[in-house]
Amino acid sequence: MRFTQIAILCLGALAWGVQAAEAAKPAASVPPDAELARVLAMKGDAARGKEAYRICRGCHRADASGKVEAGYPQLAGQHPGVIVKQMVDVRAGRRDSPRMHPFITGEVVPERDIADIAVYLHGLPVPASNGKGSGRMLELGRHLYERDCAECHGKRGEGDGARLYPRVAGQHYAYLLRESMESRDRGRRNANPDMVRRIRHYTDDDLAAVSDYMSRLVPKRP
Amino acid sequence: MKGSSGKTRMASLMLILGAGIAFGAAASGEMAAQVCGGCHGADGNSAVAEFPKLAGQQKIYLLREMLDYREGRRHSEVMVPLLTPLSEQEIAGLAEYFAAQAPAPGTVARPELLALGKRVYLEGNTKTGVPSCDGCHEENGEGSKKFPRVAGQHAAYVLGQIAQYASGKRSNGVKVMRTIAERLSKEEAEAVAEYMASLK
Numbered sequence: 001m002r003f004t005q006i007a008i009l010c011l012g013a014l015a016w017g018v019q020a021a022e023a024a025k026p027a028a029s030v031p032p033d034a035e036l037a038r039v040l041a042m043k044g045d046a047a048r049g050k051e052a053y054r055i056c057r058g059c060h061r062a063d064a065s066g067k068v069e070a071g072y073p074q075l076a077g078q079h080p081g082v083i084v085k086q087m088v089d090v091r092a093g094r095r096d097s098p099r100m101h102p103f104i105t106g107e108v109v110p111e112r113d114i115a116d117i118a119v120y121l122h123g124l125p126v127p128a129s130n131g132k133g134s135g136r137m138l139e140l141g142r143h144l145y146e147r148d149c150a151e152c153h154g155k156r157g158e159g160d161g162a163r164l165y166p167r168v169a170g171q172h173y174a175y176l177l178r179e180s181m182e183s184r185d186r187g188r189r190n191a192n193p194d195m196v197r198r199i200r201h202y203t204d205d206d207l208a209a210v211s212d213y214m215s216r217l218v219p220k221r222p
Numbered sequence: 223m224k225g226s227s228g229k230t231r232m233a234s235l236m237l238i239l240g241a242g243i244a245f246g247a248a249a250s251g252e253m254a255a256q257v258c259g260g261c262h263g264a265d266g267n268s269a270v271a272e273f274p275k276l277a278g279q280q281k282i283y284l285l286r287e288m289l290d291y292r293e294g295r296r297h298s299e300v301m302v303p304l305l306t307p308l309s310e311q312e313i314a315g316l317a318e319y320f321a322a323q324a325p326a327p328g329t330v331a332r333p334e335l336l337a338l339g340k341r342v343y344l345e346g347n348t349k350t351g352v353p354s355c356d357g358c359h360e361e362n363g364e365g366s367k368k369f370p371r372v373a374g375q376h377a378a379y380v381l382g383q384i385a386q387y388a389s390g391k392r393s394n395g396v397k398v399m400r401t402i403a404e405r406l407s408k409e410e411a412e413a414v415a416e417y418m419a420s421l422k
Contacts, residue, residue: 051367054358054366054369055357055358056357057357058346058354058356058357059353069348070348072348098351099351102398102400102401103353103398105397107397108398
């Protein structure tokens, strides 16, 4: 990766981390993002990632489609940097996931494996059979998405890999709804503060509408 | 622990296995019968449910476990003294030998548990955070490299290992089994052990 880009990412991640820590519950200390910077700088290997991903398949499934009813996210096609950031954040305790935490320690998934898994997942085809919402509030969802979300997550939900903004298109509705509620209510501690500000006044229905809309987006494949 | 230790371990296991091939299949078969056969069966299909079947087991897993006994990472009053005098090449030869034997079908003692066992094996329990077993051990239970074959294994042995993982007595290898063993209910553990025994 280009040096300037890494530097911007590191600075951005650092600033973000500091803001998040101030906004959220009092943390004992601000965890360093050194590991995130290290793993982002690694060049992942998809073939090795396929092997390393085995340990994840019991929850996220072999095709990385996740599990709708359990709220396990769909990972196929996600930007590598997003995968890396979320894995490192869960491991470092910046994002709470009690079910996943024991499976992402350094002993189970070394840093190199995270880089490899991220590249492998990015290359997987995105299943179209993801969980969707009721479909009854899609017009509201579109309005909110285009006003507040599209700027970062992309008009078609494609996300922005370089800025670590996740692809939301094709994600499970239930997962999107849970995470956006957690973010709004300050339960998701690694949520981007700018996003939290934008959805702060959303009602549950607003979040449901926009989650349903996102779950149905289909980005253009290059 | 260094981040790269997992990969280094795998690489060194592969190297040792390479040396084991040079040791020779005939000599390994003889040693297997003499040293291991009493408990595990000369062809690795043990007749006693407390002793694991080794026939058809993943050779990297076999090698890693034997080395872990010898080096104090896995504990057994029986296995440690038996393995301590052997060379790495001899141990690698044994791993090759048992991996190459044909596994005999397992015994299902409680078929009424198979439906639950199948569900746990293929779907896990998302309420308690139990991953499905097939993620690592494969749908047919044959395992993959460092993840052991579980198909046809004795249910009593599997249950004993789950209990050891849960209590922390067994802590070697991939570090996720303790969490899984803690999250499994007694009924789920019994059922999944039966289901593993039923896999061919």
